[in-house]
Every structure is written in C-alpha cells, then in structure tokens.
Amino acid sequence: MTSMQEVSNETVVRLSTDKNAVPFETIDYVNYSITMFAWGTSWYALKLQVGVVAPEVSLVWRFGLAALIMWGWMALSGQRLRFPARDHVRFLMMGILLFSTNFALFYYGSRVLPSGLLSVVFSLASIINLFLAWLLMGQKISRRVLLAGLLGFSGVALMFWPQIAGSGFDQKVLVGIGLCIAGTLCFCVGNLISATNQARGLPVIASNGWGMTYGFAFMAFIALVRGHEFIIDQSPEYLVGLIWLAVFSSVMAFASYLTLLGRIGSARAGYLTVMFPLVALAISTVFEGYEWTPHAIVGVGFVLFGNLLVLRAQRPGS
Numbered sequence: 001m002t003s004m005q006e007v008s009n010e011t012v013v014r015l016s017t018d019k020n021a022v023p024f025e026t027i028d029y030v031n032y033s034i035t036m037f038a039w040g041t042s043w044y045a046l047k048l049q050v051g052v053v054a055p056e057v058s059l060v061w062r063f064g065l066a067a068l069i070m071w072g073w074m075a076l077s078g079q080r081l082r083f084p085a086r087d088h089v090r091f092l093m094m095g096i097l098l099f100s101t102n103f104a105l106f107y108y109g110s111r112v113l114p115s116g117l118l119s120v121v122f123s124l125a126s127i128i129n130l131f132l133a134w135l136l137m138g139q140k141i142s143r144r145v146l147l148a149g150l151l152g153f154s155g156v157a158l159m160f161w162p163q164i165a166g167s168g169f170d171q172k173v174l175v176g177i178g179l180c181i182a183g184t185l186c187f188c189v190g191n192l193i194s195a196t197n198q199a200r201g202l203p204v205i206a207s208n209g210w211g212m213t214y215g216f217a218f219m220a221f222i223a224l225v226r227g228h229e230f231i232i233d234q235s236p237e238y239l240v241g242l243i244w245l246a247v248f249s250s251v252m253a254f255a256s257y258l259t260l261l262g263r264i265g266s267a268r269a270g271y272l273t274v275m276f277p278l279v280a281l282a283i284s285t286v287f288e289g290y291e292w293t294p295h296a297i298v299g300v301g302f303v304l305f306g307n308l309l310v311l312r313a314q315r316p317g318s
Contacts, residue, residue, distance in 0.1 A: 028263060031256040035272050038253035040279020043119070044287070045249065046107075048241030052233040055107030056223035061232060061242055063099050063216040066250035070209035073251075079206050090197055091210035098190035098254070099215025104222070105183030112176035119277045121180040123156045128188045129270035136192060145268060148309035152274030155302030159281060161295045191258075191266050198262035208254055274303055 024032075049058045074081060083091070110118055126149040134140070197207050223230065232238070261269040278300065285292070 024264070028260060031260040031263075032272065034256040035253050035260065036275050037279060038248045038256070039272070040276035041283060042245060042249035042253075042276075043280045044283050045241040045244040048237045049245070050107075050110070051238075053231060053238070054223065054226075054228040055104055056219050056226060057228050057230055058107075058242070059100055059103055059219045060216060060223055060230070062103075062246050062250060063212050063219065065242070065246040066099075067209065067212040067216050069247065069251050070205065070212055074206055074209050077205070079203060079209075081206065083202070083206070083210070087197075087200075087202060088210065090193055090202075091207060092214045093193050094190055094197070094207065094211035095214025095216075096218050097186040097193065099212045099250075100219040100222075102183040102186035102190070104219065105179045105186065109176040109180040109183065112172045118180060119280065120153070120157050120160055121177060122184055122187075123153045123274040123277070124181070125184050125188050125191075125273040126152055126270040128184060129191055129266040132188055132192055133266045144309050145271075148271060148306035149274075151302045151306035151309070152271060155299040155306065156274050156277050158299030158302065159277060159296045161299075162293065188266075188270070191261055191270070194258045195261055195266060198258075204255060204259050204262070208251075208258065212250065271307065275307055278303060 053061075073079070106118060106122070109121075127146075130146060130149060194204075194207065198204065257269065257272065260272075281296070
C-alpha cells in the first residue's frame with residue numbers, strides 16, 4: 001500500500017481515465033489472444049507439476065527460468081536496467097503479489113478443491129479488478145463491463161457446476177476457497193501496481209523482469225523457511241510443464257496481459273480470467289474426455305456474450 005500512496009496526482013488522473021470507451025486496436029487483439037491461449041493452457045501444464053516437488057520449489061524453478069529469459073530479453077533489446085529505490089519497492093510488490101504468492105496460494109487450494117472451482121474463484125478477478133480500480137483509483141464502473149463480469153463469472157460457474165456441486169463444502173474446502181480468494185486478491189492488487197508503474201512511464205518488460213526476479217527470490221526464501229528440498233522432477237511431463245509455464249504462461253502471457261492492462265484498463269483486461277477456462281475446457285475435451293453438459297453449453301454462451309460486451313467500444317459510463 002505504500003506504493004499506492006506514493007502515486008502522484010498526475011498518475012491518479014491518468015489511471016482514473018475511463019478506458020472502457022477506448023476501441024481495441026490490432027495490437028490489443030493480439031495481446032488478448034496470446035494471453036487467453038497461454039493462460040488457458042497453463043491449467044493443464046500446472047497439473048503436470050503437482051506431485052513430487054513442493055509447490056514453492058516448482059515456483060522457484062518456474063520464475064527463476066522466466067527471470068533469466070526476461071533478463072536476456074532486456075539485454076538484447078537495450079532495455080533500461082537501472083531504477084531508483086522507490087521503483088524497486090514497486091517491483092518487489094509485483095514480485096510478491098503477481099509472481100509468487102498468488103500462485104502458491106492456488107497450488108495449496110488445489111489440494112482440496114476441484115479444478116472447476118479453482119477457475120470459478122479466479123474468475124472473480126474480473127469483478128474484483130473493477131471495484132479495486134473504483135475504490136483506489138477512482139475509475140468509473142461501467143454498467144456494460146460490470147454486466148460482462150457478472151455474466152462471465154456466472155458462465156464459468158455453470159460450465160463447472162457438476163464439479164462444484166459435488167465438492168462438498170466441509171471445513172477443508174472452505175479453507176481451500178479462502179486460499180484461492182486470497183490468491184485472486186493478490187493478483188488483482190498486483191494488477192493495480194502494474195498499472196501505476198505504466199502510468200509512471202516504467203517499461204513493462206523491465207518491470208516484469210525485476211518483478212519475476214524478486215518473486216523468484218521471495219519464493220526461494222519461503223521454500224528455505226519451510227524446509228523444502230530444492231529438487232527437480234526429471235520426468236518428461238514435469239519438465240515440459242515447467243518450460244511451458246515459464247516461457248509461455250509467464251514471460252509471454254504476463255508481457256501481453258500487463259501491456260493490455262495499461263492500454264484498456266483493469267476492468268476489461270480482467271475479463272480474460274473468465275475467457276481462458278474456455279481454452280482449458282477445449283484441452284480437457286481433447287486430452288481428458290471432458291463431457292459437455294447443458295449447463296456447460298449455456299455457460300459458454302454467457303461467457304461469449306460477456307466477451308462481446310467487453311471487446312466492444314462504448315460511450316463513457318454506459
């Protein structure tokens with residue numbers, strides 16, 4: 001929160017600008033598609049990580065590799081590498097919220113929750129982003145984007161309803177839900193920090209590079225404190241999942257998503273969290289024999305209609 005309080009008046013004005021009226025350009029559609037595909041496939045890749053290696057250690061390998069790639073990218077593209085201490089505070093907060101803690105919380109939540117319920121909880125980011133931007137940055141709540149978020153969340157819940165209904169809400173499940181809600185809040189607050197960074201003129205690539213470095217270091221510290229062994233599962237499934245998560249779901253997806261966040265605002269960018277379950281379901285249909293129910297078909301309709309509302313340019317306040 002210290003970083004939020006230090007945002008200048010000029011930055012607040014820039015962040016509070018209504019971006020719901022900004023039409024999508026070609027680069028926005030490209031970033032939207034990359035993020036949706038990369039994060040939509042990440043659920044299957046993440047499943048390949050569960051087992052031998054502790055979640056914190058898997059995240060150390062993931063973001064350690066991602067940080068190395070980001071530093072190589074920054075060096076080859078001539079990115080600025082040196083920043084004042086106050087910017088490093090922001091990068092540290094991004095690392096803790098976006099590139100470590102949120103994922104760890106979902107890893108532990110996944111031990112007691114079905115994957116469908118995980119997706120539904122994370123889909124709340126589309127609505128949480130909206131209200132955090134209003135509460136902290138004064139961004140207006142567009143009726144259309146609010147409706148889209150509610151439709152999207154409801155659609156994802158319908159798609160995974162059999163899993164949700166069959167989970168049984170005992171104490172362990174409630175704890176799991178709490179962990180995932182905390183992870184989603186970390187993600188959303190990290191979104192706002194990234195938006196303030198961009199409003200201050202900090203480059204996305206350098207911010208991500210430093211953020212992933214801090215996230216890697218923070219998760220390594222947590223793993224040491226918890227006494228986990230720094231081992232690597234040498235099975236092909238684990239290694240393929242690790243490379244995919246580091247390169248595509250971390251480096252490419254976060255670069256695309258956070259760029260999109262700065263261009264179209266947190267409300268519309270956050271809708272991606274209800275779109276990538278569609279990709280996840282398509283993968284599950286092919287590789288895991290997912291069966292489409294009437295609930296799922298109606299849910300997809302809700303999500304797609306909400307997506308049309310988000311992508312469409314609109315008049316401010318509509």
